[in-house]
Amino acid sequence: VTQQNAVTDETPQKAKDKKFQAGLMGIMNCISSMEELSRSSKAQEVSGAGEEVLVGASKASRREVNRMTIEKGMEPAGTVGYSASQIVKDNHMPVEDYDALLRIVEAEATGGDMKSKILVANVVLNRVNNSHFPDSIYDVVWERVNGDPQFSPTADGRIDSVTISDETIEAVDRALNGEDYSEGALYFIARSSADQINVNWFDTKLQKLFVYGGHEFFTYEGY
Incomplete structure (x- = not known):
């Protein structure tokens, strides 16, 4: 069978399916070759059929395609993708900031309830707005002090x-829209799993505010 005959014999639906798969694979290949997103770049509204699969994943899209696979198609990931897209657009934030906030909330509040997750996001956002810390979410999350x-x-x-x-x-969305339980907290620690040196620093250098969901929340003395 020649290539020309193969195309001619296809049903319209098969041709449509092949076109969709080719387009989606093109998007995936583009992502795998993308350079790191600029932290100063502006959030862009992505249009096209692949948006709902990919928006909100940012750098995670290269690491977590297992969650939004081609085999599953767009429908299962559609709601998450659309929600993420709207959050980025509505808050005028770079996608890598949003990705970093999602990931640190998920990692720090694994298994926690909604309030626990909002609190972690609150602390990150409090740091962004505090002169002692970097002024972007990405830089706050990845900051190192003396290594x-x-x-x-x-x-x-x-x-x-x-x-x-x-x-x-949802937790990140609510925090970005102003829901805040943090009382201005800039630090939190899980005392039971923390290094004792860190615990001692928190106890002697910071002002304790409250305890919630296995974390103790702190700010600077006198704040």
Whole structure:
């Protein structure tokens, strides 16, 4: 069978399916070759058939295609993708900031309830708005002080291995829209699993605010 005959023999539906798969694979290949997103870039509204599969994944799209596979198609990921797209657009934020916030919330509040996840997002956003810390979400999440990570999942690899849940997307959305339980907290720690040196620093250098969901929340003395 020649190539010409093969095309002629296809049903319209088969031809449509092949066209869709080719287009989606083109998007996937584009993602795999993308350079790191600029932290100063502006969020862009992505149009086209692949948007709902890919938007909201950012760099995660290269690591978590297992969650949004071609085999599953667009429908299962549609709601998550659309929600993520709207959050990025509505908050005028770079996609890599959004990706970093989703991942640190998922990693730090794994198994926690909605409030626990919102609180983690609150702390990150409080740092962005505080002159003692970097002024972007991505830089806050990945900051190191004297070589020490500010968030342990950036050191032990959890931030790269998490699978973002619908609940985490909702928690981040609510935090970005102003829902805040943090009382201005800039730090949190899980005392039971933390290094004792870190615990001692928190207890002597910071002001404790409250405890929730296995984390203790702190700010600077006098704040």
